[in-house]
Amino acid sequence: MSDELELIRQTAAQFCAEHGGAEVLRTRRAGQPGDDALFDACVAQGFMGVALAEEHGGMDLGWPALVALIKEGGKALIELPVLSAHQLPIEALLGCQGGATRSQRLAELSSGRRAAVAWQSEARRPDVFAPSVQATHAADGWRLSGRATMVLGGLGASGYVVSARCDDGQMVCWVDRDAAGLEVQAQALIDHRNSARLVFDEVLVADAQLLARGGPAREAIKRMLDAGRLGLAAQMVGGAQASFEMTLEYLKTRQQFGVPIGSFQALQHRISQVFIRLQMAEAALRIGVDQFALGGVERARAAALAKAQCGEAYSLASREGVQLHGGIGVTDEHDIGFHLKSAQVGSVLFGDVHSCRSTWAALAGY
Amino acid sequence: MSKRLSSDQFAEFIAASAPESLRGTRLGAFDGFWGGRRWCHENPDYLVWRDRCLEHGLTAPTWPEAYGGGGLGAEEYTAWEQALVDAKVPPPVVGFGLTMIGPTLLHYGTDAQKTEHLPAIVRGDLRWCQGYSEPGAGSDLASLTMQAQRDGDELVITGQKIWTSYAHLSDWIFALVRTSRGERKQQGITFLLIDLDSPGVEVRPIELISGSSPFCEVFFSDVRVPVRHVVGAIDEGWGVAKALLGFERSMIGAAIAGQLSGLEASLADSARSAVGERDARLADESLRQDVAAYAMKEACYHELLKRIDQARRSGRTPGSEASVIKLVGTELKKARYDLEMRIAGTHGLGWSGAGFLEGDLETTRAWLRSRANSIEGGTSEIQLNILAQRVLGLPKGSA
Numbered sequence: 001m002s003d004e005l006e007l008i009r010q011t012a013a014q015f016c017a018e019h020g021g022a023e024v025l026r027t028r029r030a031g032q033p034g035d036d037a038l039f040d041a042c043v044a045q046g047f048m049g050v051a052l053a054e055e056h057g058g059m060d061l062g063w064p065a066l067v068a069l070i071k072e073g074g075k076a077l078i079e080l081p082v083l084s085a086h087q088l089p090i091e092a093l094l095g096c097q098g099g100a101t102r103s104q105r106l107a108e109l110s111s112g113r114r115a116a117v118a119w120q121s122e123a124r125r126p127d128v129f130a131p132s133v134q135a136t137h138a139a140d141g142w143r144l145s146g147r148a149t150m151v152l153g154g155l156g157a158s159g160y161v162v163s164a165r166c167d168d169g170q171m172v173c174w175v176d177r178d179a180a181g182l183e184v185q186a187q188a189l190i191d192h193r194n195s196a197r198l199v200f201d202e203v204l205v206a207d208a209q210l211l212a213r214g215g216p217a218r219e220a221i222k223r224m225l226d227a228g229r230l231g232l233a234a235q236m237v238g239g240a241q242a243s244f245e246m247t248l249e250y251l252k253t254r255q256q257f258g259v260p261i262g263s264f265q266a267l268q269h270r271i272s273q274v275f276i277r278l279q280m281a282e283a284a285l286r287i288g289v290d291q292f293a294l295g296g297v298e299r300a301r302a303a304a305l306a307k308a309q310c311g312e313a314y315s316l317a318s319r320e321g322v323q324l325h326g327g328i329g330v331t332d333e334h335d336i337g338f339h340l341k342s343a344q345v346g347s348v349l350f351g352d353v354h355s356c357r358s359t360w361a362a363l364a365g366y
Numbered sequence: 367m368s369k370r371l372s373s374d375q376f377a378e379f380i381a382a383s384a385p386e387s388l389r390g391t392r393l394g395a396f397d398g399f400w401g402g403r404r405w406c407h408e409n410p411d412y413l414v415w416r417d418r419c420l421e422h423g424l425t426a427p428t429w430p431e432a433y434g435g436g437g438l439g440a441e442e443y444t445a446w447e448q449a450l451v452d453a454k455v456p457p458p459v460v461g462f463g464l465t466m467i468g469p470t471l472l473h474y475g476t477d478a479q480k481t482e483h484l485p486a487i488v489r490g491d492l493r494w495c496q497g498y499s500e501p502g503a504g505s506d507l508a509s510l511t512m513q514a515q516r517d518g519d520e521l522v523i524t525g526q527k528i529w530t531s532y533a534h535l536s537d538w539i540f541a542l543v544r545t546s547r548g549e550r551k552q553q554g555i556t557f558l559l560i561d562l563d564s565p566g567v568e569v570r571p572i573e574l575i576s577g578s579s580p581f582c583e584v585f586f587s588d589v590r591v592p593v594r595h596v597v598g599a600i601d602e603g604w605g606v607a608k609a610l611l612g613f614e615r616s617m618i619g620a621a622i623a624g625q626l627s628g629l630e631a632s633l634a635d636s637a638r639s640a641v642g643e644r645d646a647r648l649a650d651e652s653l654r655q656d657v658a659a660y661a662m663k664e665a666c667y668h669e670l671l672k673r674i675d676q677a678r679r680s681g682r683t684p685g686s687e688a689s690v691i692k693l694v695g696t697e698l699k700k701a702r703y704d705l706e707m708r709i710a711g712t713h714g715l716g717w718s719g720a721g722f723l724e725g726d727l728e729t730t731r732a733w734l735r736s737r738a739n740s741i742e743g744g745t746s747e748i749q750l751n752i753l754a755q756r757v758l759g760l761p762k763g764s765a
Contacts, residue, residue, distance in 0.1 A: 252761075260761055263760065263761040263762065265754075268750065268755070269747065269751075271760070272750040272754045272758065273750070275753060275757070275758060276690055276693065276753070279694075280666040280667075281666075283667075283669035283673065286673075305662050308659075309666055354655060357654075357658035358654070358655070358658070360662060361634075361658040362646075362647065364630060364631070364658075364661070365634070366637065366638060366648050
């Protein structure tokens with residue numbers, strides 16, 4: 001890791017110690033679902049600029065820096081809004097071809113405007129190429145109707161990149177938060193990350209707000225999907241590492257039969273397997289970061305790889321974590337249970353392990 | 367003194383010097399000229415290739431030039447290996463001399479031992495094997511009992527070794543012997559080099575479930591070995607033994623890496639011919655998932671190797687990471703053959719006789735052989751113990 005990245009990592013670790021942790025999730029659960037303060041703090045800290053080009057005042061460190069940030073968030077059980085409320089809409093916009101609206105939105109997002117991507121249908125296994133929001137041509141532009149769910153970072157956003165179905169397949173457009181006919185509903189997921197359901201009722205999209213249609217729209221959404229997979233992978237590796245570390249610590253301190261339970265070989269082997277999975281997941285994440293800039297098939301394969309491996313590692317680390325903690329592991333008081341929930345959400349969103357393997361296989365021609 | 371080549375000359379050298387008959391024959395890092403007095407191969411070009419590389423110290427590229435090595439640095443060595451891989455040419459000399467006892471002697475040997483043994487390894491004149499396991503000392507290696515009694519300036523050896531790879535083709539064995547009993551079983555072990563042509567040595571091959579095997583039993587009765595062949599001090603060989611195990615684990619990891627590279631396409635092809643396609647995808651989704659899962663793990667494994675290699679080349683001796691690589695690599699190899707057997711279905715059930723294709727028979731034997739991979743060179747369970755206790759800092763087991 002370069003000095004610059006290490007500095008970012010340390011700053012993020014400190015930031016997350018202050019702003020993260022299970023207590024934050026309990027507060028959200030108790031009825032304050034948003035994360036506006038966290039978003040503002042991230043902006044103030046300069047996190048939104050790490051991947052931003054230098055000419056816009058950013059550090060231009062790209063995905064390696066983003067991944068370092070997101071990972072620290074994962075360790076502290078929070079999703080730093082740098083991914084869902086910042087980088088994902090940016091990636092979707094970058095994937096669209098040209099246009100004044102695109103440039104304007106990119107500039108706004110770069111300067112700290114909060115947005116999110118609304119693409120997910122309400123299917124059990126949502127397909128990025130089959131959105132359930134329907135766009136119909138109208139005299140004054142387009143009208144959107146239908147619902148998008150699990151819009152990550154969607155609470156508190158001032159606008160959305162929306163993926164919708166239209167006569168030539170798919171389109172991507174911009175919708176302001178206060179557009180007439182748009183309702184933003186808070187959704188509590190099991191891990192209490194910022195999530196919204198968007199209900200569109202004849203929402204007007206002027207032609208100027210259309211970002212891409214047909215093939216280019218699919219490309220934009222593909223890029224957003226790959227970014228989402230890579231980002232979630234980073235978050236899950238962080239979570240897996242935290243789960244592993246707290247479980248290892250518990251094995252060393254918890255005494256039964258007059259000895260630390262970590263002296264039992266059966267448990268030693270289980271935690272060592274978690275350790276190995278974690279090493280494999282870290283390797284997958286490095287591949288994902290290395291290949292992201294290549295685009296195309298390499299990017300998609302590597303993102304699927306990272307998501308699948310990191311998801312499996314987090315699922316294993318959190319499940320083994322709960323089991324090896326015994327009774328305390330299934331109480332709300334202990335953090336490990338929050339990791340179990342976060343692992344489930346992270347693993348399923350943007351395609352579960354089977355879906356990622358399917359992407360990987362399809363792109364290799366089988 | 368050898369004529370040293372620079373990295374940008376490797377490809378040219380190989381193109382000019384590698385015998386035609388060896389080009390395109392490269393399999394893995396352990397396929398090639400094993401050397402030794404018992405070497406017999408119908409192709410004499412292995413010796414030609416060895417001799418041409420010897421002139422430049424390229425049979426032991428990173429070893430000091432004083433012993434006939436090439437004195438290459440880490441980056442040059444990588445370039446050399448890559449040039450061989452690119453030209454699909456086998457390494458000029460392979461074997462346990464280069465990968466196990468050589469590095470150990472470089473670290474722990476006396477000047478006299480280095481001078482006596484290293485040049486012979488560099489030339490591939492003598493082939494080495496490893497005498498560690500005994501019938502009563504497998505995973506619990508330190509409980510070994512093969513006796514060595516001091517008699518003047520000789521040690522007299524009596525006992526048995528087992529699972530000795532290629533002992534029947536080797537000239538020398540590096541062995542762990544019991545010279546005394548201390549408070550701890552790790553004390554009183556001596557690391558000894560023994561000429562297998564010494565009177566009193568008997569080698570018997572072992573047949574494995576795959577029908578063949580590189581493994582042997584080696585019996586010693588009153589075998590006399592000069593004391594100068596002790597590496598390290600008498601009774602204090604355990605440290606040397608463990609260091610060598612580190613080299614061994616790295617070697618197994620690296621050897622397997624060559625066999626587990628880029629298999630996705632061929633697995634997908636054989637799966638396709640086994641189950642067919644629907645909409646340009648394998649018709650059996652669960653098999654498709656398993657091929658992808660395997661290929662993903664393979665990709666991660668190589669990334670892991672790359673990272674560990676970088677660390678090692680920056681000067682660290684192999685430690686805990688060798689356990690991760692050994693474990694992941696061997697489990698991956700088993701997974702690969704399990705997958706091949708699943709694809710083969712009934713075609714994977716043949717041992718010999720009518721109705722079977724040569725390729726299927728080979729796959730089946732290789733599958734059987736792969737079951738030993740996670741046992742030899744330290745079982746997967748021992749690797750997990752090492753990780754838990756030496757890396758994760760968990761207390762030594764109570765039960």
